[in-house]
Amino acid sequence: MEIVELARTVRERDPARPSWIEAVTCYAGLQAVLMHRLAHALYRRRFKALARAVSHTNRFITGIEIHPGxxxxxxxxxxxxxxxxxxxxxxxxxxxxxxxxxxxxxxSLANRAGPGGKRHPTIGDGVAIGAGAQVLGPIRIGDGARIGANAVVASEVPAGETVIGIPARPPHEHRILTGQSVGRAAPPSPGYGLLDQPCDPVGEEIATLRAEMAALRAELATLKRQAANQATSQAGVPAAE
Known part of the structure; x- marks a missing residue:
C-alpha cells in the first residue's frame, strides 16, 4: 500500500523521526504525492479539467504544485x-x-518536440535536490546526483555528481572560479540534508566571503605593483623587480 511506503520513507529520512500518525497526517509532501496519483490517473484518462481541479486543490492544501501530467x-x-x-x-x-x-x-514556451513534447527535466533514481534549486529544461539528472540549495541547473548532470551554484557546477570548479584554489577556505556544501556529515551554512558563507576577499586583495596588490612600475618607468627610473 503506497501510503504505508511513503510514511515509512518519511520516518526513515526525516531527522525528526515522526510517528506513523504524524507522517500520514502532518507531512504535506506525503499528502501531495497521494493527491497527485489521483490527478495523474484522471489526466491519463483524458479527464484533464477534473485532473487540474484535483491538482489545484492539492496546491491549496499542501502548497505543492504538481501538474497532473x-x-x-x-x-x-x-x-x-x-x-x-x-x-x-x-x-x-x-x-x-x-x-x-x-x-x-x-x-521556453515552445516545445522542442512540438505539441506534447518534452519541456521539463527527468530526475533519476536516488537524486537529492536542495532547497530553492531550479532544474530547468528537458535535461536529465543522473541517478544518485545531488543538487545544492539555490542552484540553477540547465544542463545535464552525470550520475553520482554533486553540483552547486549559479550556473550549477561541481564544487571544485567553483573553487577555481572564485580563487579558492589557494587553499584559504573550503567550498560551500550542497546544503542541509544533502551530506552525510553535518554542515554549517553560516560558516560556509563566511569561508566563501573570506576566499573572495583574499582573491580581491591579491588582484589589488598586483594592480598596485603594475601602477608603481608604470609610474617609475615614466619618470625614467628603472622599474622594481
Missing amino acids: AKIGRRLFIDHGMGVVIGETAEIGDDVLIYHGVTLGGL
Missing part, C-alpha cells in the same frame, strides 16, 4: 514542500528527495 516514481520524499513546482512533462524516479522551493520547470 508529471510522472512520479515510488517513495518520493518532499520535505517541508512549500513552494515546490513540478511541470507537466517532468519525470521523477524512485527514492528522490526534494526540499522546499524547488522548481522542475521549463526554459
